[in-house]
Amino acid sequence: MPDIPPLAAAQERSLDDLLVAVARDRDRGAFSELFHRIAPKLKGYLQRLGAGPSQADELAQEVMLLVWRRAEAFDPVRSGAATWIFTIARNKRIDTLRRERRPEIDPDDPALVPAIVPDAPPSADRTIESVEDTARLRAAILRLPAEQADLLRLAYFEDQPHAAIAATRGLPLGTVKSRLRLAMGRLRRELEEGR
Incomplete structure (x- = not known):
């Protein structure tokens, strides 16, 4: 073989x-x-x-x-x-x-990115309401004692930490916190009364 x-x-x-x-x-x-x-x-x-x-x-x-x-x-x-x-x-x-x-989700899909999709414009009555609210808030802040209004501006409009405010104003941290709490309470009451 x-x-x-x-x-x-x-x-x-x-x-x-x-x-x-x-x-x-x-x-x-x-x-x-x-x-x-x-x-x-x-x-x-x-x-x-x-x-x-x-x-x-x-x-x-x-x-x-x-x-x-x-x-x-x-x-x-x-x-x-x-x-x-x-x-x-x-x-x-x-x-x-x-x-x-079930295709995989594309993270770059424009429909999934909220920043690209514009929000619907607010209604006219909501726009007017917002303008009125802003005006009431400004008027209420002007009625605050100057020191409270100053601390409020630093904390909420300039976004400074309470410790930094205490250091720049030469106040104890507890004093800054209590004055801000008093200012917020006063604003809340005035805004609720104005409605």
Whole structure:
């Protein structure tokens, strides 16, 4: 009987044998043969599942990469190599369909950026009300004692911390806080009476 060349002998191996060789020995030659024998069938299968030619080709490559990475999970007692690989392909296609149905959110989408979408202009009556409220507030601040009005201006209009106000005015921090509290109470009462 003539010697069989190694390539011919390898071609006679079953898909199960090739996958076991990949799992057990990380045999690149066995994987290469497995790839060349099954990848074209995978592509056709994925196209029958609705993938376009380029997507089917990409998915087939992803499946074969998973086969290489997870070959040790193959159990020839539970299923054949082809069944195992085609199950991976089917699951990969389902995952792709799910992603297509629920696309990822693009954080740069102008509809999602609140600063780009202008707010609706306020109604005319709300604009008039706002102007009147502002006028009442200014009048109430003018009626405050000068020292309270000054502290209020520093704290709320110039946004200075209470400790900084105390340092610049030469007052104890507690005094600044109590005078601001008195000023706010007085403003609140005057604004409530003016309504």
